Amino acid sequence: MKLSKMAGIERDYTDHYFYSLHVLRCVGRVQHGRNSVKVWLCRCICGNTLEVDQGSLVKGHVPACKTCRRGPCVICGAPIINDDWGVKRTTCSELCQREQLKAKHKRRYYKLIGINPDHNKQRHSARRAADHIYEQKRYQLRLKRLHALPADQQQLIIQKQNEYSNVWRSAYVKKLKESDYNAYLAYRKTLNAYFRNWYKKNKLKNNL
Numbered sequence: 001m002k003l004s005k006m007a008g009i010e011r012d013y014t015d016h017y018f019y020s021l022h023v024l025r026c027v028g029r030v031q032h033g034r035n036s037v038k039v040w041l042c043r044c045i046c047g048n049t050l051e052v053d054q055g056s057l058v059k060g061h062v063p064a065c066k067t068c069r070r071g072p073c074v075i076c077g078a079p080i081i082n083d084d085w086g087v088k089r090t091t092c093s094e095l096c097q098r099e100q101l102k103a104k105h106k107r108r109y110y111k112l113i114g115i116n117p118d119h120n121k122q123r124h125s126a127r128r129a130a131d132h133i134y135e136q137k138r139y140q141l142r143l144k145r146l147h148a149l150p151a152d153q154q155q156l157i158i159q160k161q162n163e164y165s166n167v168w169r170s171a172y173v174k175k176l177k178e179s180d181y182n183a184y185l186a187y188r189k190t191l192n193a194y195f196r197n198w199y200k201k202n203k204l205k206n207n208l
Helices: 002-009 054-059 066-070 094-115 119-130 134-147 151-179 181-207
Strands: 021-032 035-044 049-053
Touching: 021 049, 021 054, 035 054, 049 054, 094 119, 119 134, 134 151, 151 181
Parallel strands: none
Antiparallel strands: 021 035, 035 049
16 A cells, blocks of 8 residues: 555656646655655646646646636636635736625625615614714715716716706605695795795895
């Protein structure tokens, strides 16, 4: 049994194929426990060369180079060529990794919404109760994000927000008129008073 093991260790695997690797030549030895095993220079089917110890080569622990074992990027499909990253890396760049994390958080979010449809309302109410200026901070954050965008994108976002607000206001007024007519009249009275005051202030500014 010992002789057969030693014979396997000393066997010449030059020009042999193991999975996707073609063995080119022996380039040295490495110590594995009590045994000193050979290290082989191999060429993968993609053209990359790598050094593999004989135990990992024969047992199939390293069937291909890192690039082939990772496969293409799960976001953009490009090959993952950075050797500093591990084999389990599935993205080719930091940008693709951020997109992968974003997609992961989206799946988690939609799962939470499926379990509890009122998740957002409950979280928003809890934050408002914990911080009395939460709405102001939220509004300032939205303005900061809006001003960081180019001017054309800012106009598109503002236009969409105005369209959404008009649709929401029309639906709210219609529903209020059908359900509670007195509340509808009070709403119209308050709205008219607001616009009258706004008109007076702006008219005075223009006259000055």
